[in-house]
Amino acid sequence: LVPVTxxxxxxxxxxxxxxxxxxSGWDGTAAHGGWRAFLGDVxxxxxxxxxxxxxxxxxxxxxxxxxxxxLAAGNLPRRRGALIGREDELARIEALFEDADLVTVTGAGxxxxxxxxxxxxxGREGRHEDGAWLVELAPxxxxxxxxxxxxxxxxxxxxxxxxxxxxxxERLRPRDCLIVLDNCEHxxxxxxxxxxxxxxxxxxxxxxxxxxEPLGVEGERVFRLRSLGEADxxxxxxxxxxxxxxxxAPKPRDEAAIAAICQRLDGIPLAVEMAAAxxxxxGCEGMLGRLDDRFRILTGGRRTALPRQRTLQATLxxxxxxxxxxxAAVFRRLGVFTGxxxxxxxxxxxxHGELDALEVTDAVASLVAKSLVVAETDGGRTRxxxxxxxxxxxxxxxxxxxxxAALQRRHAAYFAEITRGCRDDYYSLSxxxxxxxxxxxxxxxxxxIDWAYGQDGDEAxxxxxxxxxxxxxxxxxxxxxxxIWAEPALALVGPGAAKADVLRLKHAMVSAYxxxxxIHAPPLIAEILDDVRAGGDPYALGDLLRSAAMSYRYxxxxxxxxxxxxxxxxxxxxxxxxxxxxxxxxxQAVGLWAQGDLPAMRALxxxxxxxxxxxxxxxxxxxxxxxxxxxxxxxxxxHRIAETRDLLQGLRSFHMFSSAHRSGLTYLLAEELAERGxxxxxxxxxxxxxxxQKMTGRAPPADRxxxxxxxxxxxxxxxxxxxxxxxxxxEAVRRSGVDFSQSQQAFASLRxxxxxxxxxxxxxxxxxxxARMSADQAYDLAMHQG
Numbered sequence: 001l002v003p004v005t006x007x008x009x010x011x012x013x014x015x016x017x018x019x020x021x022x023x024s025g026w027d028g029t030a031a032h033g034g035w036r037a038f039l040g041d042v043x044x045x046x047x048x049x050x051x052x053x054x055x056x057x058x059x060x061x062x063x064x065x066x067x068x069x070x071l072a073a074g075n076l077p078r079r080r081g082a083l084i085g086r087e088d089e090l091a092r093i094e095a096l097f098e099d100a101d102l103v104t105v106t107g108a109g110x111x112x113x114x115x116x117x118x119x120x121x122x123g124r125e126g127r128h129e130d131g132a133w134l135v136e137l138a139p140x141x142x143x144x145x146x147x148x149x150x151x152x153x154x155x156x157x158x159x160x161x162x163x164x165x166x167x168x169x170e171r172l173r174p175r176d177c178l179i180v181l182d183n184c185e186h187x188x189x190x191x192x193x194x195x196x197x198x199x200x201x202x203x204x205x206x207x208x209x210x211x212x213e214p215l216g217v218e219g220e221r222v223f224r225l226r227s228l229g230e231a232d233x234x235x236x237x238x239x240x241x242x243x244x245x246x247x248x249a250p251k252p253r254d255e256a257a258i259a260a261i262c263q264r265l266d267g268i269p270l271a272v273e274m275a276a277a278x279x280x281x282x283g284c285e286g287m288l289g290r291l292d293d294r295f296r297i298l299t300g301g302r303r304t305a306l307p308r309q310r311t312l313q314a315t316l317x318x319x320x321x322x323x324x325x326x327x328a329a330v331f332r333r334l335g336v337f338t339g340x341x342x343x344x345x346x347x348x349x350x351x352h353g354e355l356d357a358l359e360v361t362d363a364v365a366s367l368v369a370k371s372l373v374v375a376e377t378d379g380g381r382t383r384x385x386x387x388x389x390x391x392x393x394x395x396x397x398x399x400x401x402x403x404x405a406a407l408q409r410r411h412a413a414y415f416a417e418i419t420r421g422c423r424d425d426y427y428s429l430s431x432x433x434x435x436x437x438x439x440x441x442x443x444x445x446x447x448x449i450d451w452a453y454g455q456d457g458d459e460a461x462x463x464x465x466x467x468x469x470x471x472x473x474x475x476x477x478x479x480x481x482x483x484i485w486a487e488p489a490l491a492l493v494g495p496g497a498a499k500a501d502v503l504r505l506k507h508a509m510v511s512a513y514x515x516x517x518x519i520h521a522p523p524l525i526a527e528i529l530d531d532v533r534a535g536g537d538p539y540a541l542g543d544l545l546r547s548a549a550m551s552y553r554y555x556x557x558x559x560x561x562x563x564x565x566x567x568x569x570x571x572x573x574x575x576x577x578x579x580x581x582x583x584x585x586x587x588q589a590v591g592l593w594a595q596g597d598l599p600a601m602r603a604l605x606x607x608x609x610x611x612x613x614x615x616x617x618x619x620x621x622x623x624x625x626x627x628x629x630x631x632x633x634x635x636x637x638x639h640r641i642a643e644t645r646d647l648l649q650g651l652r653s654f655h656m657f658s659s660a661h662r663s664g665l666t667y668l669l670a671e672e673l674a675e676r677g678x679x680x681x682x683x684x685x686x687x688x689x690x691x692x693q694k695m696t697g698r699a700p701p702a703d704r705x706x707x708x709x710x711x712x713x714x715x716x717x718x719x720x721x722x723x724x725x726x727x728x729x730x731e732a733v734r735r736s737g738v739d740f741s742q743s744q745q746a747f748a749s750l751r752x753x754x755x756x757x758x759x760x761x762x763x764x765x766x767x768x769x770x771a772r773m774s775a776d777q778a779y780d781l782a783m784h785q786g
Contacts, residue, residue, distance in 0.1 A: 081243075082239075090116070093120050104221070104222050111226070111268055113225055117208050121208065132179075134153065136182050143187045146191055178206045212371040227269075233269075240272070240276035243276075266389060313393070330350050337386075337391075343361060349407065373386060374386070408451045412451055420468045422469055426475060429616075430616025431618045431656045449489075478659075503535075507528060507540065522552070543583070546587055568583075593627070609624035617656065618656065619657040622657070626661070629644060641669065644668055667689065670689050724778070725781065727770030
């Protein structure tokens with residue numbers, strides 16, 4: 001049976017022409033009489049000249065002089081395995097051809113442009129009377145060879161001694177075919193001229209080009225091919241690894257390593273395939289561990305592939321070998337950025353020596369067009385980034401050019417300058433705008449600090465960045481990570497350090513300590529309070545007073561806290577509403593809570609939540625709403641559980657304090673479920689804590705939440721473990737210096753409940769045992785459900 005589709009057919013299909021061909025003994029050749037008779041009927045059906053007599057020999061395929069050549073059915077190579085994860089891309093290219101005759105697939109080297117183009121051509125060849133054709137331009141060394149390459153691929157004989165373009169167009173004009181121009185980037189001008197001529201002077205020829213940059217021809221539709229998604233990249237890895245060794249069978253523990261390999265290789269199919277080829281020999285984890293040396297290890301390309309596709313480095317050598325001197329200089333210099341960059345940042349950092357800022361801007365645009373830099377626009381902002389592999393290659397080129405030290409210094413100096421605006425943004429931007437401004441820069445900020453305190457760095461730049469960037473860290477809920485940088489930075493401050501930078505760093509550390517370890521705040525407050533007052537900046541003074549009030553409040557020193565709070569009220573009274581106002585309201589509300597005046601605390605919290613929402617301070621609104629949940633009479637109640645769930649579900653990643661709120665509210669919900677003790681409550685509490693720990697990779701973030709684990713153990717029928725966890729929590733409080741009355745009440749309440757289940761001596765001994773546990777030991781004990 002030979003399925004036949006005839007389209008388009010512009011005349012009615014008459015029943016008397018419909019027949020069943022006699023193909024007895026047919027061996028598949030075109031000379032078989034039954035097959036030729038059948039083709040003759042098809043040609044008459046669609047209005048073509050009749051085929052030669054069935055008995056006649058096949059015609060001579062060589063055309064007479066000046067006559068068009070006869071095209072065969074196409075020259076596409078055989079498909080090589082399934083194309084993974086590109087179904088949507090194929091459909092989008094098909095949609096582009098609905099109103100265009102030229103579509104160019106662009107993308108980074110190794111991303112799979114050729115493979116996608118060939119798959120599309122295979123799927124479409126039956127829709128073109130004269131077939132689908134592949135023209136491979138990669139082997140060409142001269143732009144003047146492009147027209148001849150197309151003619152040779154299609155089997156067209158062009159007359160010698162004249163411009164080949166004219167006769168080529170004449171032979172293509174009556175044809176209905178799809179032509180794939182593969183790898184145009186190194187002969188881009190000639191390929192563009194050919195494509196323009198074909199589109200202007202033929203009516204049924206479709207062109208599909210693959211190139212690292214668009215052809216730039218009128219009427220062209222550009223499709224930018226991105227890397228594979230995580231799941232598709234992992235599927236490709238496994239398939240190619242099995243191709244290298246049929247016995248390859250990834251174990252469950254390999255899944256994380258495969259995912260990490262694909263992520264670090266940016267989902268680039270060529271790189272994933274090369275890594276997969278080595279996996280059977282090295283193992284998945286072994287392959288992952290060698291990716292820092294990826295340019296030496298990823299050399300598993302096919303022997304029959306083009307030289308530039310046999311190693312990962314060769315692919316990038318090919319791409320960068322096409323760059324102008326200016327583009328190449330900017331390319332390698334941009335390697336110092338981690339996590340992307342803005343055009344402004346690129347202009348400041350890469351404009352060095354012979355290149356000015358305007359030339360850098362032009363070069364970035366050129367690198368985007370050539371698919372070496374990725375441009376991403378979100379909310380009207382455009383940000384640029386390298387794929388990780390490309391960035392590592394750029395850094396190698398930077399080192400070879402002897403520019404690494406100079407560019408790292410320029411990078412750090414730029415971020416020392418822009419982080420000075422963090423605090424102003426903190427008081428003026430909404431949570432969403434603040435997150436959009438600073439979240440993308442944190443990787444660069446960390447990289448700049450890391451360099452500054454490294455062997456060849458500049459501690460003065462490091463001090464400036466750490467001190468000035470505090471507001472960005474707190475806005476993104478990364479206080480704990482900030483202290484990892486800040487505490488060593490303070491220890492390294494020398495006598496020649498800039499006083500303003502030291503003051504900013506100590507001020508930032510007071511703010512950080514006020515919520516994490518208030519016992520460390522008072523000495524720093526005493527050192528800097530007079531200088532901050534003398535500085536005349538009401539926002540700086542207000543923030544320090546708020547931090548001081550909270551630190552002393554948490555240490556149980558209420559009178560001193562109130563002195564700072566009274567001064568803070570005077571400072572904010574003459575300022576417009578801002579996060580500083582909200583900080584004061586929160587400190588006042590916490591004071592009312594400590595005094596036991598819950599109605600006044602809740603009224604103030606409601607006012608604070610409303611004000612926070614009105615200025616876009618969603619994180620502070622969530623903080624105030626959390627206070628509304630507090631109070632011993634609400635523990636274990638259905639209403640409080642429902643409100644906690646609602647608050648959790650409303651959290652968004654751009655909300656200030658979002659990670660701290662998500663963690664704290666999850667523990668709070670687990671505690672409420674354990675207190676209520678309805679069927680299924682304990683199981684849900686364990687699941688909530690387990691999922692949180694899996695997501696964050698951390699044990700409870702504060703001593704208060706160790707009490708939650710103790711409450712869960714008690715509700716689970718494990719009072720001995722509850723007592724151990726109580727001792728762990730009490731030791732954490734002792735180390736932090738927190739002496740807040742509400743914490744005291746919570747500890748006393750839990751100890752009373754445990755005393756009803758355990759003898760006094762046993763309770764004391766178990767608590768002492770828990771006090772000696774590490775955080776990991778205590779967490780493992782807590783999650784051992786009964």
